[in-house]
Amino acid sequence: MKETIYQTVCPGCGIGCGLYIRENGNGSVSIDFLKSSPVNLGKLCRFGMKLPHYYSDPSSGKVEGLVSGAEEAVKAAASRLKNAGKIAMLSAGNTTCEEHIAFTRIAETLGTVVHTGIPVYPELPSECHPHLEGMPLAEIENAEKIVLFIDPYVQYPLLVRRLLIARRNGAHIISAGTKELHLAHENRDLSPEQYAGLELDSNSVIIADVHPHTDSCHTKQLLNLALETGARIHFMKPFINSEGANRLARDKTGMMGISHIMDEIEKGDIKTLFLLDSDPIELMPDSDRTANALSKLDNLIVISSRDSPVTEIANVVIATESLYRKRGTFINAEGKLRENSGQEVTGIDAMSLLSRELGSEGFEYRQLHGHLHEKMIETLANENRKPEYGIMECAPVQHNGACTLKYLFNPFMWANQPDDNDFVLLNMNMVRSLKLRKGGMVRLDSEKGSMKMRYRVERVPDGMILTARKLQVATGTNTTVKVEGC
Amino acid sequence: MVEIGDKLLGYATNPDVRNRGASGGLVTAVLAAALEKGMVEGVVVLKRIDEYEAIPVITDDVQEVLASGGSMHAVPVNLAKYAVGRKIAMPGKPCDVRGVIEQAKRNGVELEDTYIVGLNCGGAMHPVVTREMLIRMYEIDPEDVVGEEIEKGKLIFKTKDGEEKAISIDELEEAGYGRRENCRYCTIKIPTNADLACGNWGVIGELAGSATFCEVMNEKGKRLLDNAIEAGFIEVQPADEKSIAIREKVNKTMLKLGDEWKGRLLTEIPDQERLAYYIEQFADCIDCGACREVCPVCTCGEDSKCTMFHSLADNYKMSMYHMVRLLHLSDSCIGCGQCSDICPVDIPVTTIFRRFADPAQKKRDYSPGMDLQRPPFLELMLK
């Protein structure tokens, strides 16, 4: 009869919705609503609603595929790390700030860095990184003009709510992206050269997103646009704590993008990969290729709170409790500090032990949390910073194929969350020219192979096929494909 | 021994409970006694998070029950879903009780195992709206509020500085604050569908503020009250004619006001504009399914007709999901407002449901959640 209730945040996109989880005696969880949580006012998107699924696979510690206790796993990890050559450590931002700091300490002991934050996303000059941080969502509600380079309905559904409030407050909303949006006053399919025509000013907000597969050229173009017009720019990101990881890693150098890391692994330059709640197989558009690359590693060590494809193939898995039970802090997309009500710290304890095994000091939660506060005073003081970068040059990638399959990075697909987006979007013109049959399917051919998909007719630009689902024909976020009715 | 139909005035014997509870702590004490004496395995209590937020929690700890209580007009949760599959007692607004009864018709709840102490309800406020109202109308920082009550048609907030500020509810509601829309035109104010119907309406004279008016509605209500008296948790005395008359008068006034609000809030949309209105209202739906999740009437699991045969791939002008839900629930929608509260894109789901449900339920003379008569779709009244 006794239930345990955890106040926590949704580990989806970076909005960081408040909610609470009910855990009943048999370990099953259900999600429940706060009515006045400051970020989301008690509301959740369709991904948030499915959180119980996300928590249905808690991880278990493993050494060489065999279930093992935490200490055994830590020791196995330590012995592998001690003898490893070049080590790459990756944390995409899916755990608490405190765990992230602990992971960074280990990196220091090992003489390396944690690849994390914005640097693992697009290849952008480091002076731009602070400007890819988010802005308070309440400010979006008060903007006069909002330009969307994302599809909030598909990618960040809870942002729809903020945009609707903004619209009620009198904002003029333009969708400059890929699809006609119901909430927008104007739907304009613009090329970067036409962005000037948007007539933005300092009361305007540009909303885009940034993730491991963002076209960095386009990110530069948007930063240029913000710089030229004085408009504010807000970037949405996947993972609950990518913002926190980013801010904590701001003074670190020598970081690589995730695709770069994968390239080096493929080439054989990196032989040891140490992951903190980050699964490249889920993250990369091309899962097969990624899994194949990871198999070339000598050491694959994973700290994880849930089972995912990478824990299946890792040499060592150090298991932690589910995210909602953790004691710890997150920073959401707008820079708000949020705290779990859970009190468990097995992840930090494990990393502390690992640190000691590696010959360094151990650490505990309070100490790490104190460190976080120090850091945050420093970075939060930087709010409302002026642009510190100049106009950037970039060479846009040319797509020469007839059709481009564009992957709308969906911040939950990294977590293998079920979604019903088993279709692609294309427009009526294409339906006619491809002689598609209603209720039929399209076949997409890329260099990787071909697959059949259902499709939905939307007002999207000619030649563009959108997907909110990772498709196995995709080679990146934009893939040139041949399309045929079938 | 009390009898079914008795109208009583009562209060908790424990002075602490009596003082803390809004009206003599009767409800808290009755629930605690039920748990203490093993009538139920648990009690649903609202665990206070702050002035505007409380989480329904099921507890088997009598002390925790006794420590709960107090009015929370800004916590509009529906408790019906928390009763599913458990042998519990709970306090309940009329809409909570209606939810439980509708669940019982769908085998979601074993009514015999669920004791509900009903509470009079003039309506609830949404916490977010309340915060905004405090800033704009009361000019009080919501975080400074330590207490709230309703007296003589005015909503009073107390701050930590010991100040009180009162504004008439009419004025607040004219300005768009105050009670949720569906509460304003709700037609059940006294929970006569519960086992006990409790509230402070009709408590006058020296007992005002320190006793609860309680009507014994059925056999379960009698058991609850007898148990609490026997356990020494409460004391009761018969209510006099005057008390009874005042309670009825308050109820009538509230219902009359409700009718007026209904006329204002559910104004007829011209025939030729209606479809466009519904299409527009549902157009921003992000397909989260939360309205279904919180609905206290719906008993479906994860797969159901509204979800299984609805696909984002369909290019429809209105989503199949909403159409199927309207169809499946318009005969038994209780108008509790949960779906509107939860909707992340502010679709007025409850208002839309009422537009379909009101005429349908009126035509069939069916009031869901008020008795065990089954709704038309479940019964398909033949001949």
Add this chain to the structure above:
Amino acid sequence: MAETEWEPKIVAFCCNWCSYGGADTAGMGRFQQPSSLRIIRVMCSGRIDPMHVFNAFLEGADAVLVTGCHLGDCHYVNGNYKAQVRYQFLEEMVRELGLEPERLQLNWISASEGEKFANFIRDVTAQIKQLGPSPLKPEGVN
């Protein structure tokens, strides 16, 4: 190209025993009808799910017909009474939604009433032609 007159698409749910038979009888009697009708056969009018009716509208039906055996004649005791109750709900919903009431019609047609069936289809088609395409019809669909 010559402008051809718009032909509505009407989906009719027919029960196997009566109304489907009525459509057959209409054919046997060579009662000519507009080519607007598409019949979905179910065993009993009690099988006509309001969900399917809505789906037909959402897909683009200009009208949906619910048909079955005369009351009292149900092959399955009282399936058509149940269909009738469900139909009344549907009718109210369609009206509240703001769809023209002519777009949803109920008719009891026995297997012998071929002429009635044909007349019904002719009447409905004429009514719908007056109204024009359904406002729920998705763009680009016919």
Add this chain to the structure above:
Amino acid sequence: MVKEVSVKEIETADTPRIGVFVCECGVNIGGVVNCRAVADYASTLPNVATSVVNKYACSDAGQSEIKQAIKDHDLNRVLVASCTPKTHEPIFRACVEEGGLNPYLFEFVNIREHCSWIHMQDKENATKKASELVRMGISRARLLEPLQSTEVPVTNKALVIGAGVAGMQAALDIADMGYKVYLVEKNPSIGGKMAQLDKTFPTNDCSICILGPKMVEVSRNRNIQLMTYSEVEEVEGYVGNFRARVRHKSRFVDVTTCTGCGSCVQKCPIEVPDFEFNEGIGTRKAIYVPFPQAVPLRAVVDRSVCIDCGACIKACESHSINMEQEETFSDLEVGVIVVTTGYDIYDPEPTNDFGYGIYDNVITGMELERLLNASGPTMGKLVRPSDVRPPKRVGFIQCVGSRDKKRNRYCSGFCCMYALKDAQLIKEKYPDSEVYIMYMDIRAPFRNYEEFYDRARDMGIKFIRGKPGKVSKDTDNSVIVRVEDTLTNNIYNLELDLLVLSVGAVASESSERVRQLLKVSRAADGFMMEAHPKLKPVDTTLDGIFIGGVTQGPKDIPYSVSQGSACAARATRYLAQGKATTEGITVEVDEDICVGCGICVPMCPFQALSLADGKLAIIKALCKGCGTCAVACPTGALQQSHFKNQQLLAQVRSVFTFEGE
């Protein structure tokens, strides 16, 4: 647990390979629909492995083509676009089964009744529509699933309801084939309407003389258990396994000891008009024997008029009379049911057709039968009712209550013949009488009927082609009929002593009650509906229930008798096989989805559903596959096989296409 991709469609184990066969049905379809174009269109649709045109798909050649194609193209679904499933679905299902597929993997598209025949003037649209209908069928065919029909044992007993001549024949035939028959008759005696007739056309032999021995034969047949003065109250179950409850009304006479001697009748002081047998012309007592040849020849008490004087009890030597006798019930278990509940004579009284009910000397044909009958109330002496004098001038009006848009549109078939017969009988008995028959046209098909008509003419019966306009009364109670002979355009004012209305047959109320009990369909004319007007004239749409005689529509004696035999033959098939195959289409539940809300349980009219431990339990044998419960189910856990939500939705969706597709 989470499903990776939510299930939107029924997953079929194999990729559908559909064979499409478009039937031209000679010119029936081919003359209107361009079948080649339809087949070509179908071949462009996904999952269609082959698409061809047949001249006659249902012919041997057509069927072997389908069977061959299943092999050649490795088909796992077959779609035939031809006529109506109501007649041909079983044929093609069998064909597909012979071809090696489950019979339910067959989809039928009706492009004849629903297309070519109703769009004969619009070939272009007919072809377009046929293509669309085929497309809809293909969408459904893709999702078809194999089903198993189940065999149920058959109780080797039959129930025949109604012991008129058709029912007697059916009962005798079934009994002679060696099966037990319960023959239930609501009247105190068997015999039906035929027992009331005087003579029968075209041979003019005495009706009861030929029927009487048959009635005795029925009563003596060891396999027939006769239940007279009894009515079927309830029927439940399904083919092979019907349970019927029969109510035996109280005769207040012990049939086992009563000898039918009639002593009681003589002593009874109460005399009332005899409506049951003599059409109200003669009288009977409160205790009576229905008629001299009644079977069983037993007395019966009419308690509604009996004054409880006890005279009969004293008169009865065998002490058979018991005024305390209570009605009893029998519960029968039978495998098949034959319905021969007969008809009513059209009653012209409520509408006073041709003055009937106003003028004493206007009578119906049946009343005339009784007046002519040697054992009738007048001992066969023809008299007119007003003054009991023999009529000199007799007129017949044909088609009363039949072939009349305001009454009944159908032709009752036998009235021409009985009028001819009665006219002849009158002429034979009273050669100097004048007999007129006023008719629209005389219908006399079948052997010796036309000759019978000729004979009537030869006898001097006068035929006036015309329907009388006005009937009035003369001072001496004669009837004056104003009629125009449309052959000669002469208008006559016939002065007649007796006017006979040749009334037809109408569906009877008691028959309607039985129809509703059994759920047999009703035709537009109010009679019971056969499964097919030509090929299944005595079957109903319900397995194991058959209809014969005038229950199905007006017919004469030989036709009724042959239908009785036909019913027996059709019914005995089940009894002889000892098993029947029930519908494969039933309801099924997905237990993972069912939440046990129980909404479906009261929907089932056959009590096939119940809740057990919070989950749904289905008794398949009781399920008739109507699918009503599947509609009520809010979760979609309950599905009607062969008409699953996905299958129907796919069909609906494929009605529509993109413009220009």
